[in-house]
Structure formats: C-alpha cells, structure tokens
Amino acid sequence: MLVLALVISGCSALRFPGVYRIDIPQGNFVTEDMLGQLEPGMTPDQVRYVLGQPTLIDPFTPDAWFYPMVYQPGRGKKVEQRIVVHFDNGVYAWHEGEVIEDFRRKVTGQQDLELQERLRQQERERDSAPGAPASAEPGVNEPGVPSM
Template sequence: MQKIRFKLLTPMLILMLSTSVVSTTGCSFPGVYKINIQQGNIITQDMLDQLKPGMNKRQVHFVLGNPLLDNVFDDTVESYAYTYQYAGGKTKQQLITVYFDEDKYTHYTGELLEDNPAY
C-alpha cells in the first residue's frame, strides 16, 4: 500500500516542481535594476550649427565625429544614427544624414531627439 502511494506521489511531485520552475522563469523578478542604454553618435544642435556648406569630409568629421554607418554604395551620404533606451523602456531613435557634393558638405536632414539625458 505504501509503495503504491509513493508511486502516485512521485509523478505528481515532478509535475508540480516542473510547473513551478517554468512559471517562475517566465516572470521577471521585481526590483531588477535596468540601466539606460545609448548607442551611436551623440549629435547636438550646437554641432549641427557649426556645419557650413563647402566644408570637406575631414572638417565635418572633426565636428560630428566619424559616422556610425558607412555607406559603401554612395560616398556622398553619411548617416549618424543614435538610439536611446531608458531603463528597459521604449527605444528612441535619431538619424542625421549628411550630404556631400564632390566631397564638400551641402546639407543635412533629420531631427534631433527632443529630450535626451545624454546631452
């Protein structure tokens, strides 16, 4: 009689343990510290204001830094990408595209993020 009870409890115990392990691994533990994540080129309005038509690429790179994304198909366009994620929340993206004509700066397109603690 005792062997029969033990045989019945063992599968039930295994099922309960596996269910509890699976259910707890799917949940995130409350109180886990999440950090802000920023990646890419930080571009400010002051930096963009320093750009003047006719600047060569070297001068533009001095002001903005090297672009994060190299355009291997068209060397007249450079992209400065930036992403910011606040503590595991929604990711904000910014893309500034700089245009050149015959290796001289002409203009840029894109908008800066309105609120960003990085700058």
C-alpha cells in the first residue's frame, strides 16, 4: 500500500510537455499606486477601501493586516509578494513588504513571448504559402483596395 502511494504521488511531480496547466492566483494584488494612497492616520475602513479586504488579520496582533499574493503560472516560476499593514491606536501607521515591480509583466511575460512567437510563425507560414500577397499589412496588395 505504501509503495502504491509513493508511486502515485511521484506522478504528480512530472510535467508532461504540451499539457495545459492552469494559472493559479491566490491572495490580494496590491500595487505601488495603492500603497501610495495610504496616509498615516487613515482608519481601518479607509485602508480596506484602498487595498481591499486583508487575507489575514492575526488574532494575537490585530494591529497587523496581511496581504499576501502568490501566483503560480501554469508554466514558469512562482511569484510571491507579501505586504503587511500596521496600525497604531486604531489608525494606519506604516506598511512593510516589497511590491513586485511590474507584477503582471513578470507573471504573463513568458506567455506573451510564446504567443508572439506563435503569431510570427503563423505569419511566416502564411507569407510563404503559394498565392500569398506580397505584403502582410492589411489593405496592401489586396484586390479592390487602393494602395497608399
């Protein structure tokens, strides 16, 4: 029974080429612009309006709100961001943690590059096909469309 469990769990670690894997976003997406709107003295409701509901409020230290973000793309490396907002006497005091610069580019950059390469490949195939127009620009060398 133990051997069967080990064999089955080992299969989940394999990454088969060409198999679609979904992107898994978890947590709160906090940007530098959002943090820039925070000002000392803001109420918890105002902070919640700017950043959204925190993922975790520690019951032992309710003056700290946690905004983690973990993004595991189907292909590529996991990206993590942790922001902690601190309150003093019931009002916003300061925050800690680093916002990932250009977060969306980091998590979608590889996928965008792959998509661009596929589009280029399709254009090359279309242009090299027999009877293809001389230019790939829309409206150029098409019958009935005046050239500029």
